[in-house]
Each structure stands twice: as structure tokens, then as C-alpha cells.
Amino acid sequence: MFHVRPDSGEPIYVQLVRQIKHAVATGALAHGAQLPSVRQLAGELVVNPNTIVRAYRELEHAGLLEGVPGRGWYVTYGKSKLRDEERRRRLQAFIDQLWAEGRALGYTTDELADIAAEALRERAESERER
Amino acid sequence: MFHVRPDSGEPIYVQLVRQIKHAVATGALAHGAQLPSVRQLAGELVVNPNTIVRAYRELEHAGLLEGVPGRGWYVTYGKSKLRDEERRRRLQAFIDQLWAEGRALGYTTDELADIAAEALRERAESERER
DNA sequence: CGTACTGTATCATAACAGTAACACAGTACG
DNA sequence: CGTACTGTGTTACTGTTATGATACAGTACG
Numbered sequence: 230m231f232h233v234r235p236d237s238g239e240p241i242y243v244q245l246v247r248q249i250k251h252a253v254a255t256g257a258l259a260h261g262a263q264l265p266s267v268r269q270l271a272g273e274l275v276v277n278p279n280t281i282v283r284a285y286r287e288l289e290h291a292g293l294l295e296g297v298p299g300r301g302w303y304v305t306y307g308k309s310k311l312r313d314e315e316r317r318r319r320l321q322a323f324i325d326q327l328w329a330e331g332r333a334l335g336y337t338t339d340e341l342a343d344i345a346a347e348a349l350r351e352r353a354e355s356e357r358e359r
Numbered sequence: 360m361f362h363v364r365p366d367s368g369e370p371i372y373v374q375l376v377r378q379i380k381h382a383v384a385t386g387a388l389a390h391g392a393q394l395p396s397v398r399q400l401a402g403e404l405v406v407n408p409n410t411i412v413r414a415y416r417e418l419e420h421a422g423l424l425e426g427v428p429g430r431g432w433y434v435t436y437g438k439s440k441l442r443d444e445e446r447r448r449r450l451q452a453f454i455d456q457l458w459a460e461g462r463a464l465g466y467t468t469d470e471l472a473d474i475a476a477e478a479l480r481e482r483a484e485s486e487r488e489r
Numbered sequence: 490c491g492t493a494c495t496g497t498a499t500c501a502t503a504a505c506a507g508t509a510a511c512a513c514a515g516t517a518c519g
Numbered sequence: 520c521g522t523a524c525t526g527t528g529t530t531a532c533t534g535t536t537a538t539g540a541t542a543c544a545g546t547a548c549g
Contacts, residue, residue: 235508237394237455240506240507240508241507242507242508245533247459248505250459250460250462250463251459253463254458254459254462255498257407262445266517266524266526267525267526267527268524268526269536271429272528274506275507277481277507277508277510277511278509278526279508279509280507280508281511282526282527283507283540285476285506285526286401288437291463292463292465296526296527297388297515297516297525297526298514298515298526298527299480299514299515299516299524299526300516300517300525301525301526302514302525307540310360311464316464316465316466319459319460319464320460320464320466320471320474323456323460323479324457324474324475324479325462326453326479327453327454327457327475328384328479328482328498329377329380329381329384330449330450331450331451331453332380332383332384332420333380333383333384333421333422333423334446334449334450335446336401336446336450336477337483338482338483339480339483341450341479342475342476342479342480342482342483343452345454345457345472345473345475345476345479346472346476348451348473349468349471349475349476350469350472350521351468352458352468352472353468353472355469356468358518365538370536370537370538371537371538372538373538396494396495396496397495397496397497398494398495398496405539406539407537407538407539407540408496408539409538409539409540410537410538410539412496412497412522413537413538415495415496419530426496426497426498427495427545427546428495428496428497428544428546429494429495429496429544429546429547430495430496430545430547431494431495431496432495432547489530
């Protein structure tokens with residue numbers, strides 16, 4: 230279900246976090262779905278169980294997953310348990326980062342607004358086509 | 360000119376990179392402007408000169424600064440020495456990240472397109488007001 | 490050419506991050 | 520209640536990263 234390169238420079242648990250976020254974002258992992266058990270996934274990826282826990286726990290903190298002792302890990306239902314204000318604040322941080330990096334790459338703020346809007350709308354469009 | 364918290368969890372040189380990127384993005388540091396010398400800034404921030412070099416060099420790699428042996432460090436003129444294709448590729452990576460994180464926060468792709476576009480246009484607007 | 494600036498390079502150290510090994514605890518089910 | 524799953528917690532090892540100390544080299548200028 231997931232795959233990982235231990236020598237990619239990027240920590241294993243970060244690779245997992247990215248992939249799981251992506252899977253939930255695209256709907257490949259539905260809300261309420263159960264994730265592979267810590268030991269099972271650790272076995273598949275030939276990695277220590279703690280590494281899986283590390284990834285799951287980070288996603289729990291982000292409000293995306295939920296661990297139930299003795300039962301397993303599940304994708305949360307509610308979009309996020311965070312307050313709207315907090316969600317918006319976190320999103321704004323990413324927008325600010327996009328802006329600063331884009332400016333550093335030489336784009337004007339206007340260009341960034343256009344490019345970002347278009348790229349995201351395009352993505353929304355191809356989602357609808359599925 | 361800059362400030363830094365050594366115990367903030369975030370490495371000192373990363374804090375610097377962020378601040379300098381921001382300063383160039385807003386125009387607080389003009390193109391062609393000279394930066395504080397490695398030793399001077401290190402003195403002000405009570406930090407090792409190597410730490411400043413580390414930040415400067417990372418920004419050089421990003422195409423934002425340029426160091427001249429014996430003379431000092433300057434903000435590059437050309438927006439970026441990277442090929443257009445590469446600039447766009449890097450920008451797309453940030454947009455993708457914004458998308459994945461935004462989705463993880465519970466926003467739809469459509470919402471993200473709207474919010475990002477509005478936030479960036481607002482920023483462009485307030486730039487014009489200055 | 491010597492002084493006083495600049496940046497550069499090398500090496501050492503201390504802290505941290507990532508990963509692992511292993512023991513503990515809850516749930517399900519026959 | 521015991522087996523076989525689940526997740527949890529503690530501790531330890533290891534490589535990397537961030538930072539620092541210190542010596543080297545280029546530029547400017549009188």
C-alpha cells in the first residue's frame with residue numbers, strides 16, 4: 230500500500246506522513262477506513278514498528294488519524310477536529326510560505342496569485358472528471 | 360536588522376534564511392543591496408560566524424544572494440539565475456504541498472483555490488498601497 | 490606592504506533525530 | 520482464560536546536524 234526508501238535522505242516516517250496525507254487527500258483512503266496495523270506495515274516495509282507509530286502519531290496530531298488502543302488506527306470522520314480559526318491559521322501559514330518562496334524564485338505577487346489559482350482550479354477540474 | 364532565538368527549536372540558520380527571504384520578498388532588502396558582513400551579523404546576534412555563512416550560502420544556492428570573496432554578500436539583481444522551467448517546477452512543488460496540507464486540514468480543492476487566490480490578491484493589493 | 494576589513498576552509502564538539510529492541514497493556518474471540 | 524491480535528511506553532544506539540574555534544585567503548586603501 231505504501232512504499233519507502235530508507236536511504237532517500239528524507240526520514241522514513243516523513244515519507245509515510247506525506248503518502249498517507251496524499252492518500253486521504255485523493256480519497257484513496259476513505260474517512261473511517263482502517264489503516265494497516267503498526268506491526269503489519271512495519272513488516273511490509275521492513276522497518277521498526279516504532280517508525281510507523283511515529284508517522285501515525287504525527288497524523289493524529291494533525292487531526293487526520295485516530296488510534297484506538299487494542300483495535301487499530303482509523304482515518305477520522307470529521308474533516309478535522311481543529312477549530313475553524315486554527316485550520317485557517319495553519320492554512321495561512323502555508324500560503325505565506327508559498328508567497329515567500331515564490332517571491333524568492335522571482336515571481337511577482339500578482340503572478341503568484343494567478344499561477345496558484347490556475348494550478349489549483351485545474352486540479353479541482355481533473356478531480357471532477359474522475 | 361534581523362533577530363534570532365537560539366532555543367526556538369528551529370535552527371538559527373533556518374530562521375535567518377526565512378527572514379532574509381522575507382526581507383527580499385517585501386523589498387526591505389533591495390536587489391543589489393549589501394548584506395551585513397558575516398562577522399558583523401554574527402557579533403550582533405551573538406552567534407558563530409559559520410552560522411551566518413551557512414544561511415548566506417543556502418540563499419546563494421537558491422539564487423537569491425551572491426558572495427564575493429573579500430568584498431561581502433549582495434542580493435542578486437536578476438530575479439533568479441534558474442531556468443524558467445526549473446523556477447516553475449519548484450513553485451509547483453510548493454503549490455502541491457499547499458494542496459496536500461490544505462486537504463489534510465479539511466478544505467476542498469475548490470475552497471483552496473479560492474482562499475489562496477484571495478489571500479494572494481489581497482497581499483498584492485496592499486503592496487500597491489504602499 | 491601593512492592594516493583592517495571582507496569571505497573561505499577545516500576540524501572538533503555537543504545536541505538531536507531517527508531508528509531500533511523489547512517489555513507492557515488493551516481488545517477480540519473461541 | 521488463553522491466544523493472537525491490536526496499540527503504548529521506555530530505553531538505548533547511532534548517525535547526522537547545528538554550532539563553534541581557529542586558521543587561511545582575498546580585497547581595499549593609505
